[in-house]
Amino acid sequence: MTRRLYLLLLLLLVTAEISLTKFSAGAVGVNWGTEASHPLPPSKVVELLKSNGIAKVKLFDADPKVLRALSGSNIGVTVGIPNSMIRSLNASRKVAESWVHDNVTRYFDGGNRVRIEYVAVGDEPFLQSYGNQYRPFVIGAAMNIHNALAKASLASEVKVVVPSSFDSFLSESGRPSSGRFRADLNKTMIELLSFLTRHHSPFFVTISPFISFHQNKNISLDFSLFKETAKAHKDGRKAYRNSFDLSYNTLLSALSSIGFPDVDIVVSKIGWPTDGAANATSPTAEAFLKGLMGHLEKKTGSSPRFPVETYIESLLDEDKRNVSSGNFERHWGVFTFDGQAKYSFSFNHNAKKLVNAQNVQYLPPKWCVVNNNKDLSNASTKALEACSLSDCTSILPGGSCSGIGWPRNVSYAFNSLYQQSDHKAESCDFGGLGLITTVDPSEDKCRFWIQLDTSHSSPHIPIFFLSLSLLLLFLLS
Numbered sequence: 001m002t003r004r005l006y007l008l009l010l011l012l013l014v015t016a017e018i019s020l021t022k023f024s025a026g027a028v029g030v031n032w033g034t035e036a037s038h039p040l041p042p043s044k045v046v047e048l049l050k051s052n053g054i055a056k057v058k059l060f061d062a063d064p065k066v067l068r069a070l071s072g073s074n075i076g077v078t079v080g081i082p083n084s085m086i087r088s089l090n091a092s093r094k095v096a097e098s099w100v101h102d103n104v105t106r107y108f109d110g111g112n113r114v115r116i117e118y119v120a121v122g123d124e125p126f127l128q129s130y131g132n133q134y135r136p137f138v139i140g141a142a143m144n145i146h147n148a149l150a151k152a153s154l155a156s157e158v159k160v161v162v163p164s165s166f167d168s169f170l171s172e173s174g175r176p177s178s179g180r181f182r183a184d185l186n187k188t189m190i191e192l193l194s195f196l197t198r199h200h201s202p203f204f205v206t207i208s209p210f211i212s213f214h215q216n217k218n219i220s221l222d223f224s225l226f227k228e229t230a231k232a233h234k235d236g237r238k239a240y241r242n243s244f245d246l247s248y249n250t251l252l253s254a255l256s257s258i259g260f261p262d263v264d265i266v267v268s269k270i271g272w273p274t275d276g277a278a279n280a281t282s283p284t285a286e287a288f289l290k291g292l293m294g295h296l297e298k299k300t301g302s303s304p305r306f307p308v309e310t311y312i313e314s315l316l317d318e319d320k321r322n323v324s325s326g327n328f329e330r331h332w333g334v335f336t337f338d339g340q341a342k343y344s345f346s347f348n349h350n351a352k353k354l355v356n357a358q359n360v361q362y363l364p365p366k367w368c369v370v371n372n373n374k375d376l377s378n379a380s381t382k383a384l385e386a387c388s389l390s391d392c393t394s395i396l397p398g399g400s401c402s403g404i405g406w407p408r409n410v411s412y413a414f415n416s417l418y419q420q421s422d423h424k425a426e427s428c429d430f431g432g433l434g435l436i437t438t439v440d441p442s443e444d445k446c447r448f449w450i451q452l453d454t455s456h457s458s459p460h461i462p463i464f465f466l467s468l469s470l471l472l473l474f475l476l477s
């Protein structure tokens with residue numbers, strides 16, 4: 001009898017946990033990218049998503065390790081197709097069918113399903129800097145993926161989308177009412193929106209108040225951060241009180257101008273980085289995200305057509321992201337690379353603060369610094385070499401460590417390569433200028449990181465819990 005009672009209790013607890021993860025939070029999700037030298041193990045990331053009540057996640061590929069970790073979690077998933085595959089997916093239905101078979105259908109079989117909601121064709125393939133590399137193949141690829149999903153009887157559950165970049169639409173005058181798509185994209189956008197509306201799929205698009213601020217002298221920081229005191233931008237009789245509404249309404253005009261005023265909109269990327277540029281700091285990122293969440297909840301924008309879902313850019317920092325558009329690219333995370341909160345924020349109403357990743361495995365507490373007792377005339381050259389192989393974005397202009405001076409910035413560079421090389425002794429040589437220390441060289445706002453220990457395969461948690469529950473059952477009976 002008591003045993004049954006305990007089992008019932010256990011069942012109740014499990015149900016309580018499941019209903020917690022079902023929290024919808026006005027459909028706010030995160031982008032989970034994995035361009036990191038030492039990625040946090042997928043099982044830890046999924047725990048992080050759950051403990052923060054994050055109900056939706058957007059991926060940039062379809063890594064089986066990541067999808068397996070998401071199986072049975074009830075988290076809504078967008079799987080991504082890398083830009084490099086778009087051309088072959090347009091050229092061949094067979095290629096699209098095997099992509100869908102390997103990366104979607106497989107996860108709908110059996111008990112531990114992955115709740116795949118969208119397949120994203122490309123990652124912002126219309127970015128202006130890509131020119132015509134992908135554009136001509138995107139719609140064909142999207143159609144082939146859709147047909148492959150239909151063939152697998154998944155087309156009603158899984159929608160095909162194409163994430164469009166912040167620079168796919170614009171307004172020359174700066175007034176939202178004259179918003180339109182980039183001239184070279186006009187035809188493609190009409191094809192894309194026809195495809196999307198035919199299949200009841202939403203339009204995925206990046207809105208980037210940070211880039212607007214970074215590139216546009218006329219956009220103030222207060223206007224970007226939803227400050228009430230910011231000077232409004234006028235457009236005829238309308239007044240826009242923040243940068244998000246300005247961009248969003250520019251987009252709405254662009255959609256109307258090609259005849260699609262009613263398509264559902266998903267903001268597939270929006271965020272604020274914390275390093276690598278002026279005003280990219282934790283306090284500004286915190287102010288931005290709090291402002292954005294408050295704004296989305298109030299829905300008091302100048303248009304009633306608010307996004308149906310919003311994906312924060314991004315969950316974690318990634319030290320291997322391409323920095324051609326700016327050093328801030330490696331610092332979009334709400335959490336640092338190791339899953340630790342950068343500021344006070346929460347994804348759901350029930351929580352006050354972010355919950356950190358637990359039991360993270362780090363390399364031992366050792367750093368590589370420059371040996372000040374040596375002749376340092378070649379130190380800067382060695383530092384540049386280290387930086388070409390590792391992440392030095394924090395010591396470059398605008399970075400959080402840009403003020404530490406020479407030769408401490410040489411130490412930063414040496415340590416960066418040493419950590420990335422998993423503490424291999426020879427990676428701290430630098431022609432005899434490197435020195436391994438157990439004293440943390442960090443100061444104020446400049447952190448000298450210790451990398452994650454990725455040498456161990458992930459522990460067998462399911463087996464651990466299985467044995468624990470067996471033990472419990474044994475004790476209770």
Ligand SMILES: *[C@@H]1O[C@H](CO)[C@@H](O)[C@H](O)[C@H]1NC(C)=O
Pocket residue numbers: 090091092136137140
């Ligand atoms: C896309 O694929 C189709 C079918 O193979 C082909 O006819 C078309 O030329 C391709 N599109 C482009 C732009 O190459």
Ligand SMILES: *[C@@H]1O[C@H](CO)[C@@H](O)[C@H](O)[C@H]1NC(C)=O
Pocket residue numbers: 061062063080081082095098099102103
């Ligand atoms: C499935 O997705 C992965 C990751 O994006 C990719 O490497 C692989 O080629 C895909 N499978 C097929 C059959 O295309």
Ligand SMILES: *[C@@H]1O[C@H](CO)[C@@H](O)[C@H](O)[C@H]1NC(C)=O
Pocket residue numbers: 182183186187257258
């Ligand atoms: C884009 O297409 C729309 C609808 O066909 C048209 O009215 C508009 O003039 C086009 N704009 C450009 C820049 O080509």
Ligand SMILES: *[C@@H]1O[C@H](CO)[C@@H](O)[C@H](O)[C@H]1NC(C)=O
Pocket residue numbers: 173174218231232233234
């Ligand atoms: C610059 O911003 C102000 C509002 O702060 C607005 O009135 C003005 O029209 C803008 N100018 C341009 C060129 O966008």
Ligand SMILES: *[C@@H]1O[C@H](CO)[C@@H](O)[C@H](O)[C@H]1NC(C)=O
Pocket residue numbers: 221278279281284
């Ligand atoms: C933004 O950056 C500028 C230039 O570095 C600085 O003067 C200003 O204090 C910063 N403002 C905030 C709120 O961080």
Ligand SMILES: *[C@@H]1O[C@H](CO)[C@@H](O)[C@H](O)[C@H]1NC(C)=O
Pocket residue numbers: 129130322323324
């Ligand atoms: C980074 O992006 C730029 C612009 O898209 C591209 O030219 C360059 O090849 C990329 N670098 C790497 C390492 O992928």
Ligand SMILES: *[C@@H]1O[C@H](CO)[C@@H](O)[C@H](O)[C@H]1NC(C)=O
Pocket residue numbers: 375377378
């Ligand atoms: C600095 O590097 C140059 C070229 O590699 C080398 O000839 C010189 O001996 C080095 N100087 C010191 C102090 O190590």
Ligand SMILES: *[C@@H]1O[C@H](CO)[C@@H](O)[C@H](O)[C@H]1NC(C)=O
Pocket residue numbers: 380383384387395396405406409410413
């Ligand atoms: C280190 O700082 C010095 C002086 O501020 C600067 O000249 C040098 O370029 C910096 N080195 C690196 C690798 O950033």
